[in-house]
Amino acid sequence: MRAEETEKPIVSLAEAAAKIVPSHLGDHLDVTRRAFSQVSWTWVKMFKESALSTLVDVPLSHIPGPLYEASVDWIIQCPVQTLSKLVSWTCDRILLDLATCGDKPPISSWPKSQAAHFVVLALVLRGKPDSLIGVLPLLWELPKYQGLDKLPLIVWMMAQASRGDLSVGLYSWRRNLLPLISNNKCCPLSMDLILQLVEYILSRPEALTILVNGGGVVEGERVVPLPSLEILLRLTFPTPFARGETTERFEAIYPLLKDVALAPEKTGGRDAMKHVLTFALMLAGEEGNPVLAKEATSIAMRSLTENIDCFEHWDYIYMNNLEASVALLKKLVDEWNNHFLRLSSSSSSPSDTFTVNQTMESFRRKNKRAIAEGGSICSLYKEADKYCKLVSKRLSPGGGVEGSMTCRCLDLIKSGEGDEESRIFSLAEAAAKIDPSHLGDYLVKAVRVRWCPEERLSRFTNYFVEALSRVSFPWVKMFKDSPLSTLIDVPLCHIPESVYETSRSWINLRPIESLSAFVLHAFDLILVDLEAQQGGDHSKSQVGVFVALAIILHSKPEALTTVLPILRENPKYQGQDKLPITVWMMAQVRGPRVLFNSEKFSNCKSMFGQSSKGDLCLGLYSWAHNLLPLVTVSNKKCCCIPQSLDLILQFVEEIMSHPKAPTILVDGAIREGQPLIPLPSFEILVRLTFPPRSARVKSTERVEAIYPLLKVVALSPDMAGGSNAVKQMFTFALRSGRKGIVTGNLALAEEATSIAIWCVLESVDCFEHWDIIYRENLEASVALLKKLVGEQKVYFLRLPSDTLIVNQAMEKFRRKNKKAIGEGGAICSLYKEADKYCKLISKRLSPGGGGLWDRGTTYNRRMSCEGREILTRKVSMDEQCLVLSGDWVCGDGGKWDFMIEKNQMGRMVRISEGMGFKELETNVFDEFKVDKGCFHVSLSY
Structure with missing residues (x-):
């Protein structure tokens, strides 16, 4: 500032404002700084000595109308973010000078320049009230804006914004000032100033219309949200000994603030009222303050009457807020005419009556169960049940209070004639x-x-x-x-x-x-x-x-999947009395066999007449995982009462009776990575099907009838878990086989051996695993070796490494046998028999040992290579002439050349030494190579 400007006489704010030309603002708003540079204004003293109502219009009461209008027109065009920064910067300047100079600075200091800051700040906050919203978080969080000395300026800023937008003013008060009261962070002077602001806002004639009818929302937030309403409730309805000097002032402003807090939103209003109900019931349930509980109950009543959907929400939180719910039910009955006349009027929606009725019925079921269980709060449930009956009665036709209510019957089903309703x-x-x-x-x-x-x-x-x-x-x-x-x-x-x-x-x-x-x-x-x-x-x-x-x-049907573990593990869903409904639920997913109750539909194909693959598979999955484990089998008997076993078998028989069940269940044996029939359930199934002769019961024949298909499903080639799962199945088979032999249950032993055969043919790794459990299951091992001697498939392994694994297993078995025979003992004869079979298998696997290269022998093979199916063909030996359908090990382990030949048997491969590749018709091969005497060939027919 130039020296000549500082020597000009001091003038009043009004005199300086009158000299400003409005058009200058169009060039730059900073004109206010020069215009008010000679104005002295001790604003701190003014705030201390004057009521807020007299300060709201300062300094803009001194600004000429044309100047104010020109300023606002210019401000409106500015982005809100820019104006928020201006508000923050201006506030900082004022507070900085205050901290530096105090209330009585030298004449040449800030009192002259601060007038401009106040004018600009007031113009911006009134012209664009939203600019304050972006500053509120800073005013709340930063220490430099906190303290009794800063509060007058903050309150004055909010008052300016309220002149432009009442909702913004009240929102600012609620957000930044009301929490100071609840946190006990303000002295009586601060409390008085905070109350002055909200009293000023609510005293405006248009406050009710703007704040309530506007939906009570600013920037997507409630002007008075539930946490703030709780603060207001506790300040307005304290316990009798906690009433203070400000309680009456809160009682005066509370009704309008309550209406703002509960004002229906234009969007999301239904959910908002449900939150209000939850909030009100929680407050009403607090002990020690009956006045607060009574007001909270009235708020809960308001949420019910303004949004009928709150009844359904009430049902969810009823038992967690029992005391408050009883009080609310009592109030509902006592003030029925005041609150629920619309439910019985001719203009009400039938679904409203329906909703209330259903809620009362749900309450009564909860009450009945709790009363039966007894307990310290049994009397509360009895009282609640009494009020529920009264509400239901008043909602019925002619059930109004003193005949004043004529509720019409809910028309959710077609009305009949005469006395059908009764x-x-x-x-x-x-x-x-x-x-x-x-x-x-x-x-x-x-x-x-x-x-x-x-x-x-x-x-x-x-x-x-x-x-x-x-x-x-x-x-x-x-x-x-x-x-x-x-x-x-x-x-x-x-x-x-x-x-x-x-x-x-x-x-x-x-x-x-x-x-x-x-x-x-x-x-x-x-x-x-x-x-x-x-x-x-x-x-x-x-x-x-x-x-x-x-x-x-x-x-x-998938809705049942995630429920199955809960039904299986939670004790409340277990027991003979629960089983029928559990089975009924599981039976629903496999589809009914009867068509709908519709004459025109009787000649059409029912979607359930042809149950989908997912339905049947899920039905069997449910049976195997949840029902079959209920049947535990001991050595002597089946530990399940006959009625339960009968129901469990009925269910699986219904599934198996479907004409396409074999195809659907075998193709869908793995469901979402899990087997339809897991190993523990399959073990139970085997023991049920092959019990000791003395333990056979009426249901055994029923299990025998369904077992073959269930076995195919359980022994799926795509078994979940791969080789490890097959090893587990193999272990079960050997142990069951031993148990059958030892106990004289030859049927179980034979079936277990057949399962073990499937395992070793499915995964050659089972031979290595067999070596680990060989001696502890010797009886079953001998039976399995005897079976393998006559099993031709074992000699047609796909890779040389497979043959090596089998040969090594036989050698390990022979070493164990030799050692045990040398030691002698009661079971020495078993080891001798096992050793005999091991020798035979090893001989069959050796070149010229009666395996693949025996002339005149015919076998069937099927293979797949990289997703291509190769048709099954006979492997016919005649002068070493084969039909190609897989991979074979050459007899002498040497390198063989080959060529294509066609004859009456189809495409042939003649194997001979010295035949060059140039004579091959390679176009008929998809893929081939010769490696260490093994032909790896893929040929499509």
Whole structure:
């Protein structure tokens, strides 16, 4: 600043502002700095001695109208980020000079220049209130903006922003100032200043319209979110001994702030009100402050009346907030006319009444179970149940308070005539009344209203629960007295095809995780209801749950997959009483054999009439992993009660009865990397099929009938785990074979030997593993060696290395035999017999030992090379002339040349020494090479 400028006389702010030409602002806003350079303004003293209401208009009350308008027009065009930086920089300048000079600096210092800073800051905050939002985090976090001496400036800045936008002003107050009160970081003077700001904002005539009707949202955040509402509640409704001087001031501003906090949002309002309900119930459940609990209960009531979906959410958190829920139920009953008149009016939605009714029914089931279990809070559940009954009664036709309410009946199923509403329907009759178009509209709404996937499925179930609410069904008796073959199709055989298709189309769009969670939840509900039916009562409440569960399992069988481990491991799902419903659930995924209840559909192919591969495979997977392990087999008997074993066998017999079961199950023997029949289950199956003669029971013949196909599935060439899995199977086979021989169970011994043969032919590595367990399973080893002597396939190994492995195993066995024979003993004869068979096998594998090169012998081989299938052909020996179909080891281990020859038997390969490659018709080969006497040839026919 030039010396001549500093010598000019001091003027007032108004005088300096009057000299500014508005058009100059168009060139540069910094004109204010020069215009107000001679203005002296001790703002700290002014803030200390004046109320905030008188300071809000300072300094802009001294700025001429045209100048203000020109400034705002220029500011509006600037980016918010730029203006936020300007606000931060200007605030820093003011606070820096304050820290340097205090409130009484020399005449030539900051008091003259700070007027310009205040004018610019006020213009920006009023012209672009959003510019303050970007600065709020800095004002809250940085220490340089904190302290009693800084607070007046911060409050003044927020007041300026509130003049431009009330929502921004209140948002700033809530974000940065209200937490200071809750954290006890402010003295009485600071508390007074903070309250002055919010009182000023709420005193504006347009506050209610702008803050409440505007949705209560700024920059995507609630102006007053739930944590801030909690602070307000605790300040407004303290315990009696904690009331202070400011309590009445909070009581005055609380109603409007509460309305802002609970204002319905334009987007996401439904979820927001659910959060409000959770928040209110948690507060209402706190002890020691009945005034706060009462207010929290009223907030919970408001969330229920403003968003009917909160009833369903209440069901999820009911038991975790029992005390508060009882108080809310009582309030709901006491103030029914005030809050729920709309539910019984002619303009209300039938689905609203339905939702409330279903919530009360769910509460009553929870109450009933808790009362039966007893406990210290049993009386609370009884009180809650009393209020639930009253609510349900008032929602029924003619059930209003003092006759003032005329609730109409929920029209979710087609209405009948005469006295149909009072009679009990059969399942088929009630299902026939379901309107598919109404169901479709209902499900579409479930998606549009932004419910989470779990709530959407709950709504889906509730529809059928209400539609079938007058159906009485004796589930327990049905499961006890009916074979599984008649239960598989229940209840879907009674559901119209159009209703099923509408449901299935909707279900197929739901995430599999949510469907799996629903399956488990529905099972829990059914189990609770089944316990209640033990006394003989027929259930009405769970018919709809059964229908919904069956539709979901049929539509998405995969929903059962992730539930299986839980059903297998959690004790609450185990026991004879739970088994029928468990089997029924598993049976649903393999598809019913009966068509839908639809005459026009009876001549069409049912999607379930031809069960998919995934359905049957998942059904067998469920049986082998969850049901078969329930049958433990000891040496003397099968440890499973006859009823359970019968049900378990019925299920697998239903699967095997499918005409395409052999093809589907063998091709799908591995499911997502896991075998349909794991080794532990296969072991149980073998012992069930081949028990000791004295332990045979009626079910043994049934197991014998299904065993051959199940064995093929278990012994899949693509066995999961590869060579290690085959070794484990081989170990089981040898041990079972030994057990059968020792105990005299020759059928088990013979079957175990056949399984062991499959293992060694499937993986030559089993020979090396056999060496490890040879002596401990000597009896079975002898039987297996005897079987191998007559097994021709073992002499046609694919690679020379395979032959080497077998030969080495035989040599190791012979050394063990020789040592044991030398030692003598009771089982010396077994070692001698084993040694005889080892010699024969080694001889057969040697050149000229009766193996491959014996003339006149014919064998069948099949191979694949790099994904190409080579057709099975006979290997015919005549003058060393073969049909090519695989890899062979030459008799003398020498290098052989070969050529193509055609005759009546087909393509031939003549092997001879000295024949050159130039005579080969190489175009007929896909691939060939000669390595160490082994022909590696691939030929496609």
